[in-house]
Amino acid sequence: MGDILAHESELLGLVKEYLDFAEFEDTLKTFLKECQMKGKPLPKTSGGSLRVSKSLTIQRDLLAAFDSGDQKVFFDLWEEHIPSSIRDGDSLAQKLEFYLHxxxxxxxxxxxxxxxxxxxxSERISYFKTYLESKGAALSQTTEFLPFxxxxxxxNPMVHPxxxxxxxxSWTPELKLKLEKFLALMFKASNTPKLLTLYKENGQSHKETLQQLHQQLVEAERxxxxxxKRYNKTQVDYHTLIGVTAELVDSLEATVSGKMITPEYLQSVCVRLFSNQMRQSLAHSVDFTRPGTVNQCRDQSLGTEQLRCQRGLCQHVLGRSGDRECPL
Incomplete structure (x- = not known):
């Protein structure tokens, strides 16, 4: 509450400025009357009203200079009150300025x-020529302006077709109408009440923040x-490896008692160690009883580390029997 009271005068001034801008005349009168009755502080001057009054004065001065042909006054006001970003970057402003010259x-x-x-x-023509060679050069490739x-x-331009x-x-009145519309649009944008400006800026910022958060959420979910998927695959591989390890331990115990390990059994164990993608093709195409199997596996895009691991495992299992080489 203390923060509100500290800025109460400024807040009430924003409300007053907006009501004035939106032409809520009756509402504004009631608002001012109630503020006075409750002893609420109001700014002594209305910033919005001052801006509107100043902009109207500038517009009148520009139009007066246009009518009287006062070139210097007009373009001094034009360059002072029309932002350079508009004069140099807006195509409508550039075309209008060309015709004004x-x-x-x-x-x-x-x-x-x-x-x-x-x-x-001669002085006016020279001024126009200087403009054509500087700022006006940007429109030199436009068909509409090229003849000028x-x-x-x-x-004697008056008799030239x-x-x-x-x-x-009709040419001058039409140009003046375009100028009036442009100035009204320009100064209306600059006279936007601060309350509306704050709302637009915060609303746009809030919208952009939501879009960024939504995009981050989608990326996080992906x-x-x-x-x-990686976790599930790792878990499946882990259980497969545990099962194969248990079988190999049992097989090692069996070799101690003299039981032989058949190539078919070794084939089934090694196939289980392969990836799911290679399991079916290897089960039908790899013969672990023949030499050269390692090259065949390599041709089927098995990784080097995988082959090394499996080969070492087979050597460990079959090496104890001593009757054949590792088929991997």
């Missing part, structure tokens, strides 16, 4: 009652299944 370059030709001042016109790269070099549309009465 054309607007100011031909402004005197369209709005001068008498012949335009040559020096000022010749504009600075045409003596390539630039006929620029001097139509590894668990792999380890479980």
């Amino acid at each position: 054309i607007h100011f370059a031909i402004y005197l030709l369209k709005h001068s009652v008498q012949r335009p001042d040559k020096e000022e016109l 790269y010749a504009l600075p070099f045409v003596p 390539s630039f006929k549309e620029l001097f139509q009465d 590894r668990a299944m792999t380890y479980l």
Whole structure:
């Protein structure tokens, strides 16, 4: 409760800012009245209202400079208040800026009652040419803008067929409408209330965290299944090995009393030591009574360590009888 009271003024300010942004006028009036009745602290100034007022002023100044043809004021405001990431990375902003440069370059030709001042016109054309050679060069490969790269070099663009549309009465109002829509969209995004911004950021972060956790869970389950299969296989091999070991111990005890170990019995024991994949093929194709069996086993992709182990086992078992070599 103490933490809430410590930040109560800021929290109430966030609520007030959002209600103002969403145009809940009656709700906002009731909210402010109730805060006053309960003696709740409210920020003396509304940050949201100040931002909205400032953005509206900037928009008006940009549009005024557009109408008056004040190139320097317009582009100073444009570069100051439109983020470079938007100006350089957004295709819509780049196209709009290109046409805005054309607007100011031909402004005197369209709005001068008498012949335009040559020096000022030359200065505007030179400014446009500099833009084409720098930032505007990015659009030089676009078919839509390619004809306008010749504009600075045409003596009288007003009578040139390539630039006929620029001097139509509808061209400037249409461009201004595009500018108004762009500015409204830009400054609306920058005036988003902090409460809404916090909600979006936290919601997106929460969603990304859940996705990461879900992916980690799927991966953990996959590894668990792999380890479980390995464990089950190891357990089966362990029981098989224990059984074979017990039989071999019994066979060793039998040899002490002079009982011979038959090749068929040794074959059955060794086959049981092979993997399940090789068991069936070896049982039908390997003859342990013939020499060269080791090469045949190797050709059937038995591992070196497996062959060494089994060969050593057979040598140990058959070596005591002394009547044959180890078939492995």
